[in-house]
Amino acid sequence: EVQLVQSGAEVKKPGESLKISCKDSGYSFTTYWIGWVRQMPGKGLEWMGIIYPGDSDTRYSPSFQGQVTISADKSISTAYLQWSSLKASDTAMYYCARVLPLGVQRWFDPWGQGTLVIVSS
Amino acid sequence: QSGLTQPASVSGSPGQSITISCTGTSSDVGGYNYVSWYQQHPGKAPKLMIYDVTNRPSGVSNRFSGSKSGNTASLTISGLQAEDEADYYCNSYTSSSTLYVFGTGTKVTVL
Numbered sequence: 588e589v590q591l592v593q594s595g596a597e598v599k600k601p602g603e604s605l606k607i608s609c610k611d612s613g614y615s616f617t618t619y620w621i622g623w624v625r626q627m628p629g630k631g632l633e634w635m636g637i638i639y640p641g642d643s644d645t646r647y648s649p650s651f652q653g654q655v656t657i658s659a660d661k662s663i664s665t666a667y668l669q670w671s672s673l674k675a676s677d678t679a680m681y682y683c684a685r686v687l688p689l690g691v692q693r694w695f696d697p698w699g700q701g702t703l704v705i706v707s708s
Numbered sequence: 709q710s711g712l713t714q715p716a717s718v719s720g721s722p723g724q725s726i727t728i729s730c731t732g733t734s735s736d737v738g739g740y741n742y743v744s745w746y747q748q749h750p751g752k753a754p755k756l757m758i759y760d761v762t763n764r765p766s767g768v769s770n771r772f773s774g775s776k777s778g779n780t781a782s783l784t785i786s787g788l789q790a791e792d793e794a795d796y797y798c799n800s801y802t803s804s805s806t807l808y809v810f811g812t813g814t815k816v817t818v819l
Contacts, residue, residue, distance in 0.1 A: 622808075624754075631711065631813040632746070632754065632797050634806070648806055682753055693801040693808075694744035696756035696765065 589613035591621075591683050591699035598705045599673050606669035607702045609683030616664035617641040620686040622695055623657060623668050627679045637686050638666060673706045680704075712737065712798055712811040719817040725786040728814045730798035731779060736809055738779035742801035745774060745783045749794045757796075758783060785816070793818045 590612040599605055609621065622637040636647040640659040647657070659666045666683060681702050684695035713731040720726040730737065730745075737743055741761045746754040756765055758774040761781060771786045781800070785792050798811035 624810075632748075632799075632810040634799075634808040634810060637807070646807060648808075650806075684754075687759075691742070691801065693740075693742040694756060694759040695746070695754070695799070696759070698753040698755070701753050 589685065589697055591685065591697060593681075593683060593699040593702045596703040596705070598707070600708055601673055601675055601706055603673050603706075604669070604671050605673055605704065606667050607681060607704065609666045609668075609699050611664045611666070611685075613664075616659075617661050618689070620692045621659065621666040622684050622686045623655075623666075624682045624684065624695070625651075625679050626682065626701075632682075635668070635681075637692065640664075640666065673704075675706050675708075677704060678706045712800060712809055714796075714798060714811040714814045716812070717815045717817065719819055720785075720788045721819045722788055722790065724788050725784060726788060726816065728783045728785075728796055728798075728816070730781040730783070730800075730811045732781075732800055732802075732809070733779055735804055736800040736802035737776065737781050737798075739803060740801050741776065743774065743776060743781040744799045745772075746797045746799065747792075747794045748797065754797065788818055790818050792816060 594608040620637045623635040625633045635651040636657045638645045640661045684698040686692040745758040748754045761776045
């Protein structure tokens with residue numbers, strides 16, 4: 588059974604940098620896209636971007652382009668989401684998920700357990 | 709691009725059927741049979757319930773079914789149970805640079 592395990596909760600100050608992770612326990616990390624989804628407190632789901640770990644091809648939602656960086660290290664089957672300078676408005680739960688199927692990727696399954704990021708002075 | 713439109717809340721009694729709508733445009737819901745639905749219980753990660761409009765992943769109850777007409781997709785829960793109380797989100801592939809768009813979310817309450 589494929590599992591995505593995310594790094595733990597983070598509390599940061601505005602202006603700090605952060606990199607959170609999503610480790611894929613499956614055997615096919617380099618052949619499936621991984622996506623990141625934001626959920627602000629009490630709000631809905633927002634797609635941020637996806638990466639193909641096989642060649643690091645990355646696509647961003649226009650809403651998040653330039654605001655975050657998505658990367659992957661296929662040697663350890665791990666995808667990352669990072670910020671260079673956090674803002675209070677980045678406070679949210681962040682989920683990773685596989686984006687399936689191969690071909691036209693169009694649904695998210697399975698999901699990681701989520702990483703809570705709190706940005707506060 | 710704004711989110712797909714869902715009703716904020718839907719409620720029903722145990723055993724009843726309810727339907728959640730998800731309205732988009734011809735660039736997303738209406739243009740592709742690529743609508744998926746997710747269930748999210750409080751404090752938990754979303755779970756895939758339906759993909760490609762009508763398909764159920766292995767392990768998902770057959771009380772959940774999906775359909776689509778024009779620019780509106782729907783999720784029907786039949787034989788409503790207390791465990792179905794959760795938030796539900798639709799998602800569609802889109803021809804825009806956004807690639808994917810989520811619905812605004814619907815809170816299902818079992819009375």
